[in-house]
Amino acid sequence: MDQTSSNNHQSGNMASDFYSFSPENTTKKKTKAVRITICAQVTGVALFCLGLVVGLLIGIYGFNGVNKNESGHSSPTQSKVVGQNENRQTKPVDTHDHTHSHGSRKPQTVSPPTPGSHGHSHSPVDSHGHDHGSLDSHGHSHGPLDSHGHGPVDTHDHGHHHPHPSSENILDSPNVEATLPSTDTGLGKEPVSAPEDELHCTPCKWTHPVDEVTKPELFSPINSTEMVKARDALYRAGIITVKPGQELAFNESYVQSMYLFPPEKVKALAYLDHDGPFPGRYVTAMVVEGAKKEPQLMKYKIGPLEGDVENMMISPLLKPNEVPFSNRPYDTVETREVILTVMSELYRINSMMEECFDSRTPYKDMSVMPNGPFMHNNERTSRWTAGLRGLGDKDFDFLNVLPLNGLIYHGGQDPSKWRVYDIFYLNQGPFDSVNELYEAYNSSQLVVVHYPEGTREWIKRNTFPKRDLYQPIRPHSGRLGANTVEPTGPRYRLKGHTISWLGWEFSVTTSQHRGPAVFNVKFKGERVVYENALNDIGLLYSADGSGQDSIFYTDSTFGLGESKTAISDIDCPAHASYIKSVMWSPTAMRGSELLTICIFEVDAQEPLYRHKGDDIEVGMRNRYLVARYPTQLGNYDYLIDFQFHMDGKIVTTATATGFIQASYYYINSQFVNPNNPGQTPFGYKVSNDIIGPIHDHTFAFKVDLDVVSEENDFQLIHWKYGNIMDALKTVKKENITFPGYFFHNQTRYVEWEHVKNERALNIDSKNPKFWTFVNNNKLNSWGVSRGYRLVPMHSGTQNIQDDHPEAQHLSFTQHHLTVTKRKENEQYVKPIYNPGNTKDPEPSRKYVESMVDGESIENTDIVAWVALGFLHIPTAEDVPMTTKVTSGFTLKPFNFFDKTAVFDIPSHAVGVNKTKYDEEPAELPCQFIPYSVQG
Numbered sequence: 001m002d003q004t005s006s007n008n009h010q011s012g013n014m015a016s017d018f019y020s021f022s023p024e025n026t027t028k029k030k031t032k033a034v035r036i037t038i039c040a041q042v043t044g045v046a047l048f049c050l051g052l053v054v055g056l057l058i059g060i061y062g063f064n065g066v067n068k069n070e071s072g073h074s075s076p077t078q079s080k081v082v083g084q085n086e087n088r089q090t091k092p093v094d095t096h097d098h099t100h101s102h103g104s105r106k107p108q109t110v111s112p113p114t115p116g117s118h119g120h121s122h123s124p125v126d127s128h129g130h131d132h133g134s135l136d137s138h139g140h141s142h143g144p145l146d147s148h149g150h151g152p153v154d155t156h157d158h159g160h161h162h163p164h165p166s167s168e169n170i171l172d173s174p175n176v177e178a179t180l181p182s183t184d185t186g187l188g189k190e191p192v193s194a195p196e197d198e199l200h201c202t203p204c205k206w207t208h209p210v211d212e213v214t215k216p217e218l219f220s221p222i223n224s225t226e227m228v229k230a231r232d233a234l235y236r237a238g239i240i241t242v243k244p245g246q247e248l249a250f251n252e253s254y255v256q257s258m259y260l261f262p263p264e265k266v267k268a269l270a271y272l273d274h275d276g277p278f279p280g281r282y283v284t285a286m287v288v289e290g291a292k293k294e295p296q297l298m299k300y301k302i303g304p305l306e307g308d309v310e311n312m313m314i315s316p317l318l319k320p321n322e323v324p325f326s327n328r329p330y331d332t333v334e335t336r337e338v339i340l341t342v343m344s345e346l347y348r349i350n351s352m353m354e355e356c357f358d359s360r361t362p363y364k365d366m367s368v369m370p371n372g373p374f375m376h377n378n379e380r381t382s383r384w385t386a387g388l389r390g391l392g393d394k395d396f397d398f399l400n401v402l403p404l405n406g407l408i409y410h411g412g413q414d415p416s417k418w419r420v421y422d423i424f425y426l427n428q429g430p431f432d433s434v435n436e437l438y439e440a441y442n443s444s445q446l447v448v449v450h451y452p453e454g455t456r457e458w459i460k461r462n463t464f465p466k467r468d469l470y471q472p473i474r475p476h477s478g479r480l481g482a483n484t485v486e487p488t489g490p491r492y493r494l495k496g497h498t499i500s501w502l503g504w505e506f507s508v509t510t511s512q513h514r515g516p517a518v519f520n521v522k523f524k525g526e527r528v529v530y531e532n533a534l535n536d537i538g539l540l541y542s543a544d545g546s547g548q549d550s551i552f553y554t555d556s557t558f559g560l561g562e563s564k565t566a567i568s569d570i571d572c573p574a575h576a577s578y579i580k581s582v583m584w585s586p587t588a589m590r591g592s593e594l595l596t597i598c599i600f601e602v603d604a605q606e607p608l609y610r611h612k613g614d615d616i617e618v619g620m621r622n623r624y625l626v627a628r629y630p631t632q633l634g635n636y637d638y639l640i641d642f643q644f645h646m647d648g649k650i651v652t653t654a655t656a657t658g659f660i661q662a663s664y665y666y667i668n669s670q671f672v673n674p675n676n677p678g679q680t681p682f683g684y685k686v687s688n689d690i691i692g693p694i695h696d697h698t699f700a701f702k703v704d705l706d707v708v709s710e711e712n713d714f715q716l717i718h719w720k721y722g723n724i725m726d727a728l729k730t731v732k733k734e735n736i737t738f739p740g741y742f743f744h745n746q747t748r749y750v751e752w753e754h755v756k757n758e759r760a761l762n763i764d765s766k767n768p769k770f771w772t773f774v775n776n777n778k779l780n781s782w783g784v785s786r787g788y789r790l791v792p793m794h795s796g797t798q799n800i801q802d803d804h805p806e807a808q809h810l811s812f813t814q815h816h817l818t819v820t821k822r823k824e825n826e827q828y829v830k831p832i833y834n835p836g837n838t839k840d841p842e843p844s845r846k847y848v849e850s851m852v853d854g855e856s857i858e859n860t861d862i863v864a865w866v867a868l869g870f871l872h873i874p875t876a877e878d879v880p881m882t883t884k885v886t887s888g889f890t891l892k893p894f895n896f897f898d899k900t901a902v903f904d905i906p907s908h909a910v911g912v913n914k915t916k917y918d919e920e921p922a923e924l925p926c927q928f929i930p931y932s933v934q935g
Helices: 003-018 027-064 167-171 224-236 265-274 332-348 350-357 434-442 455-463 724-729
Strands: 080-082 199-201 253-261 282-289 296-303 313-316 366-371 379-388 401-409 419-425 428-431 448-450 493-495 498-501 504-511 515-523 526-542 552-554 577-585 590-612 617-633 636-645 650-658 683-687 694-705 713-723 746-755 759-761 769-779 785-792 817-821 862-872 882-894 908-910 916-918 928-930
Touching: 224 253, 224 282, 224 296, 224 577, 224 590, 253 296, 253 504, 253 577, 332 350, 332 366, 332 379, 332 401, 332 419, 332 434, 350 434, 350 448, 366 401, 379 455, 401 428, 419 434, 428 434, 498 617, 504 577, 504 590, 504 617, 504 636, 515 617, 515 636, 526 636, 526 650, 526 882, 650 694, 694 882, 713 724, 724 746, 769 862, 785 862, 862 882
Parallel strands: none
Antiparallel strands: 080 448, 199 928, 253 282, 282 296, 296 313, 366 379, 379 401, 401 419, 419 428, 493 498, 498 504, 504 515, 515 526, 526 552, 526 694, 577 590, 590 617, 617 636, 617 908, 636 650, 650 882, 694 862, 713 746, 713 769, 759 817, 769 785, 785 882, 817 862, 908 916
C-alpha cells in the first residue's frame, strides 16, 4: 500500500473510532482523535494555500508566455562581421554533384501547419520526395514550417457573441454563386439570465438579397466549366499536348492562364440596351507552346463557350514568334525549377551556410527569391536573393534577406544546362560559381558575416505578426469593439455577378492577370461608366545591394487576380456576401473557384450632409455600398474597393499592406551615414540586419466613362489668379470694358479648356486643374453640359527618366492621367509579356504612352488611363507589418443632376416649430428588449 492509501486508511479508522458508541472508556481515544484532527485540518489549510500560490504562478506564466530565451541562448542582436584575416574554422566543400538530378539530397520531414497558419497551399514535392516549399504568386519558395515562436493563445471566454458564420462556414460553399451572412438572429431562444416576463423579443424581417439570373451574363468571370471546355478545345486542336494529371515540362505545350475575353463594346451595348443578340462568351488562353519546333508564347481567343467543344472557334491573337519562348512571363512550373537549381548549388557549400547564417541546410532554413526582370543581356536570366525563413514552409519570407545573391541563366528547355553565376557575398564579387565563392571563403580573402547561434529561432519568433505576449495588453482591447449589423438584411440585390443598390446597378468581375473590374455602371437608369478596371501595379526598388537594387515588378505578370479566399471579418465585415471568381491552375489543368469578391453596405457613422440652424435641423447619415477584392502578391497584400455612394459618387481605392521587401544592412557599407548609422540614401535600418529600401506603388486603372452616352468630351478647368480683365477675356475677346463694381482688381477665376486631342497630364498642385468628362449633347435643366469629374487622391510622382533600363516597362507610371480615344485593340495599359519587338506598331502590343498619337477625342468614346499611388520610405513601424496605405480617385457628378441627388431617400428633416417632415428608417434591431420599453 502506498503512503497516500495508508494515510487514508488510518484516517478512516480514526473517524470510525471517534464516532464509536462502544461501551468502553473513550476519553483517551477522544483526546488523541481531536489532536490528530486538528493537525489534519492545519495540514489541509497549508496545502490549500500552497496550491493557490502554485496556481497563480502557473496562470501568470501561461498568460505572459515562456521566457524570451526559449532556445537557451541570448537573443541575437545582429550579425557579427569578421575581417579577411581573422581565423575561421571551415569545412571542405561538398564536391558531389547536387545539380538538377537531386540525387544525393536527403529526404526531410515537414511539420504540419501551426494553428496560426491558414494552410491555403501545399508544399511541392520533387520526384525524390524532397519538400522544397510551395510557390507564391511571385513564384517564390517557402521552407518547412517550424513549430517555435508561437505564443500561447487566449482561450478565455470573454462572453462575445458572434451571430455571423465563421470564415469556414462562409467560404466553404463551392456550389453557390453568392454566399450570404447567417439569418439566424437568435430569436425564439429564451435567455436564461432573466425572467420571461421581463424581456420581449422583437421580431425582424430579414430580406434575402439573391435574385434569379434570367439572362446570360456578359461580364462575369470565366467559370471552371467554361475553362475545361476551352482546355478540351485546345487539346482537340492539337495546340496543347498535356492532359490533366500529366506532369508539365518545358518541351510540352500547356495553358499558362485563362481569363475572359471582353466582348466588343458595340455588341455588348446592343445586347444590354436594345435587346440585341447575345454576343457570346469567349476566353483568352495564354499557351506556352514548348512542343513546337520554335517554342513561343501564344494567346488564343476561344469560343463561343455556350456551344459544344467540337464547334468552338480558336483564333490566335499574336503573330508567330511575336513573344519568343525566352520572353514569356514567369509561371510556377519555371520558378520551381529556378529555386531548386539555386538551392542545389547552395547545398554544395552547406558548411559555409551553417557557419555564416545559422542554417542547418538551405532546404530546411533558407529560401530563394527570384527577382525581376527575367531578361538580362538579351538572355532569360534572373537575379536571385537568399533569405532565412521566418514564416514556416508555406509562406515566403521577404523580410529576413541575407547578403547572398547572384544570377541564374534559365533559358531554353533543358534545366540541366542552367547555371548559377555572378554570385555576390556581402557585396563582394562577382564569383563565377559557388566553388569560386567557397575557395575565397576558405582562403580568408572575404569579409564574412556570422549570425549568432539562435538567430533563426529569434527570426521565427519575431517575424510572425502576432500580439507581443511580453507586453501588457492594451487596456480594454480585450473587449468586443464596435460592429455593424443589418437589422433587416441587405439592401442590395445580387443577380449572379450583377449588383443593385439604392439606384446603382453594375456587374463585378475579375481576370487572372489584371484583377478586379466593374462594368456597365448605371445610376438611376443612366450609364456613367462602361468599365472601371484595375490594369496593373508597378513597383521599383532602390537599395544598397546587388541583389535588391532596381528590382521592379509589374504585378499583372504574376497575376493580380490570383487571389485566395477572403479573411472573414477582417477583409470584409461579417455581414458581407461573397461572390465567386475562378483562377486557372496550369499544373492541375483546371479552374479553382473561390469566394473572393465581397459585397457589403457601410455605415460611415458621419453625415453625408447636415445643417442645424435656429429653426431647422436636417441631415442624412452617410452610407455606401462596397464591392471589395482582397488579393496577395508575394509580400504585399492589396484591397481594391469600388464604392458607390448615395449622391452619385464612385470612389475607387487601392490599399496596400503586408510585409516590406527588405535589403541587407551592412554596417561597413560606404553608404551608411557615419553621423547616423541608421540612415542610408536608400532607406533606414528598420530591424536587425535589414534596411527598408525605398520604393513606390503605382496603381493603373482603365476608366471608360460613358456620361449618359459614349459621345463625350474631355474638358480641363484651370483654377487661376489674375485681374478682372483676365477673367473677362475667358468668355469675351472683343468689345470689352472694365467693370467698375469690383471691390478689388485682383481675383481668382476659372478658365475652360476644351481638349481636342489625346493627352497625358500630371497633378500640378501649383496650377490646379479640374479633370472633367462631359456630354455636350446632354444638358441639365440649367443649360450646362452634364458630366463627371475625376478627382485624384494625393499621389506620388514617378521621377525616373527615359535613360533608366526599366523605363519602358514602367512607362504607365510616368503620368497620372492619359486620355485616349477608345479602341477595341487598346484594351490594357501595357502587355503582360515582353514582345520580341517593343516598337511593334500593332495596337494590341502598345504601351499606354504609344496610344497617345494625336487622335481627336472630341464628341467620341474616350478612355481615362489613371495611374496613382504613393512613395514608400519604410520605417521601423513597417516591421513586421506595414499598416494600410491607400490611394485612388473619385468620380464625382459634375452638373450631371439638377440638384443634390439624394432627395429621393428618407432623411432627417425637422422644420419650423419642430415640424418633422421626414425621418430616416429606424426599425428596432434584432435583440432582446426589456418589456417596459415596448410600452
